[in-house]
Amino acid sequence: MSRNGEGGSVRETVEALKNYFGYLHRSGVLFPRPDSASAATSSVPESVTLPHSSTPEMQEEGARETLDEVRSDLGECTRCKLHKGRKKIVFGVGNPRSKIVFVGEGPGADEDEQGFPFVGRAGQLLTRMLKALGVRREDVYICNVVKCRPPNNRAPEPDEVTACSPFLLRQIHSIRPAVVCALGSAAMQTLLKSTGSITKLRGQVFEWEGTKLIPTFHPAYLLRNPRSEWEARADLKKALDLAGVTPLGR
Numbered sequence: 427m428s429r430n431g432e433g434g435s436v437r438e439t440v441e442a443l444k445n446y447f448g449y450l451h452r453s454g455v456l457f458p459r460p461d462s463a464s465a466a467t468s469s470v471p472e473s474v475t476l477p478h479s480s481t482p483e484m485q486e487e488g489a490r491e492t493l494d495e496v497r498s499d500l501g502e503c504t505r506c507k508l509h510k511g512r513k514k515i516v517f518g519v520g521n522p523r524s525k526i527v528f529v530g531e532g533p534g535a536d537e538d539e540q541g542f543p544f545v546g547r548a549g550q551l552l553t554r555m556l557k558a559l560g561v562r563r564e565d566v567y568i569c570n571v572v573k574c575r576p577p578n579n580r581a582p583e584p585d586e587v588t589a590c591s592p593f594l595l596r597q598i599h600s601i602r603p604a605v606v607c608a609l610g611s612a613a614m615q616t617l618l619k620s621t622g623s624i625t626k627l628r629g630q631v632f633e634w635e636g637t638k639l640i641p642t643f644h645p646a647y648l649l650r651n652p653r654s655e656w657e658a659r660a661d662l663k664k665a666l667d668l669a670g671v672t673p674l675g676r
C-alpha cells in the first residue's frame with residue numbers, strides 16, 4: 427500500500443505487509459509455528475487477536491520483547507555445564523499475558539523428559555493447589571530459574587544461575603505480571619538477591635523490579651512436609667488476589 431492508501435507497486439505492498447507482520451509480532455500476537463520451540467513457550471498459540479488501530483498502549487506493547495524472541499535467543503543453549511546432561515530445555519509454559527508468574531528452581535527428570543516445567547509430582551501438587559483456588563494452570567505462566575535439569579536434582583550452582591537468570595528476567599519483563607511468586611528458596615534468593623530463609627520470608631510482599639514478589643514454599647518441600655501446605659495455600663491465595671487473578675466461575 428502507498429502511504430496515501432491508494433494502490434502502489436507489488437514490492438511496496440510486500441514491504442508494507444512485512445512491516446505489519448513484524449509489528450504484530452513485536453506486539454505479542456502469536457502465530458502458530460510448526461517447530462517445537464514455539465509450542466514449548468506457550469499453551470495458547472491459537473489465540474490470535476489482531477489489533478484494530480495503533481493506540482499508545484499498543485505502541486508501548488510494541489517495544490516489549492516477546493517470549494518467542496527470548497526463546498529463540500536462548501537457542502540450543504550451551505552457556506553453562508547443565509546443557510551436557512539435559513534432554514530438553516524447559517523454557518516455560520502458560521499464558522504470555524498472565525498477571526502472575528510462578529518461578530521454580532529447575533527442571534527435574536519428568537520436566538527434562540517432557541520439556542515443560544512442573545509436570546512431575548511437585549508440579550501436580552502445584553496444579554492441584556491452583557485448581558483448589560479456582561485457577562487453571564494454563565491461565566498463569568510457570569518457569570524456572572534454570573532451564574536445564576541439574577544432575578541428580580541438585581540445586582543449581584552459582585555459575586549456572588548467573589548464565590540462565592538473564593533469560594528468566596527477560597521472560598518476566600516480557601510478561602510484565604502484577605505479581606511474581608517465587609517457589610522455594612532458589613527462586614526467592616535469585617530474584618531478591620538475598621540469602622534469607624524461605625521459612626522467614628514466605629508470604630511477605632516485596633517490591634521487585636516494578637512489580638510485587640511473594641515467596642512461598644517449593645511444592646517439592648510440601649510433598650515432604652505436608653503440614654506446611656496450608657501456609658503455602660495462604661501464600662498462593664494472597665499472590666493471586668494481589669495479582670487480580672479471578673477464580674473460575676466467580
Ligand code: URA
Nearest residue numbers: 530531532533543544
Ligand atoms: N521443580 C522445579 O523447581 N521446577 C520444575 O519445573 C519441577 C520441579
